[in-house]
Amino acid sequence: MEGSEENICWPIDIFVQKLPKLEVHAHLNGSISLSSLNKLLHKKNSENLEPVKESITFSKRDTLSLTEIEQTVSSFKDRALPHQKTILPCQLESLATCDVIQEFAQDNVHYLELRSTPREVAGQMSRRSYVETVLAAINKSQELGLDIIVKFLLSIDRRNPLAVAEETVHLAKEFMLSSDAMVGIDLSGDPCAGDACSFIPVLSCAKNAGLKLALHLGEVPDKNAECRELLKLFPDRIGHGTFLHSSKGATNDVFSIVCVNQVPLEICLTSNVTSKTVSSYSDHHFNLWYSAGHPCILCTDDKGVFQTSLSNEYLKAAEHYHLNQEQLWNLSYSSIDHCFADSEVKSVLKEKWKQLKNELLPACPEMVN
Ligand SMILES: CNc1ncnc2c1ncn2[C@@H]1O[C@H](COP(=O)(O)O)[C@@H](O)[C@H]1O
């Protein structure tokens, strides 16, 4: 009966759109939508229909292997770049970043953490200028008056050599001194590639400098040894954590470190099912962790590649795990505690959420705070 009363408030698809949301796991280049990509490609040169059509066909498929995702994500925009003779990589990055931020804002995301791997294009863009460009685009979006706070994490791609990771952390340390937006380091890339443990010293250096750590951990099975070592860093959040539950093959010590420390999990439903690291929504680890009261944050991962939105991820949680509107609101609200903003920003966000609550859940006076 309670459920039917809630439905009187808003239909669920409208509710999830109106719900104020936080996005904390979004890879910049995987978040570029097809419409944005199309726009960028046609900005100066209209001959380049081929790569766009290709991307659309590729990403409309229902499932993608992790390797295919890697190829799609990392070449999503790069495939188009050589055709763009009149626009510089930095300009393209800037436009793409602005579009991604605007799209999240339109989806009622009021706080966004973007992450991206600084990359260089010989003779045209250094890793440093890549970081400067994204930060400038973030500043620009803040000046446009969009109702969204944006932060930035630099990604270490585990396929890259240690020297690149060292340069990445060096850049993050340097830019955090001049920009409030620079908040942390992410470890990502093909989860089967490279030796993630070799990055422990550099990750530790980032943490000691005051940068937050969000690590992709246990994205694929049989990585207990790697997870055990990386968990010794006490990451601030875990990306996916698909195989970190004892019932998903994690050893008891690995499982218990995550539980005891209440390390928040960044949950990407569509991404995991599409990339087949999880066989179905009913088999998704979110079910296990959420029902045990473990901190979970719904995220998109690569909204462009997977053609999703954060509203859609909340809708999926409602559909597959029978979360009611009050639970969805609480899930979004509790995510504020796990974001990488300072306590002042968190207070501002909590205030905003509380104000919006009355409009969103008028018929739910029994709601918890
Ligand atoms: C699907 N699950 C995933 N697992 C691991 N890493 C992922 C990922 N999805 C994306 N990336 C990482 O993000 C990069 C693209 O964004 P940026 O160029 O950095 O902005 C990819 O090349 C990969 O390293």
Ligand SMILES: [Zn+2]
């Ligand atoms: Zn990810």
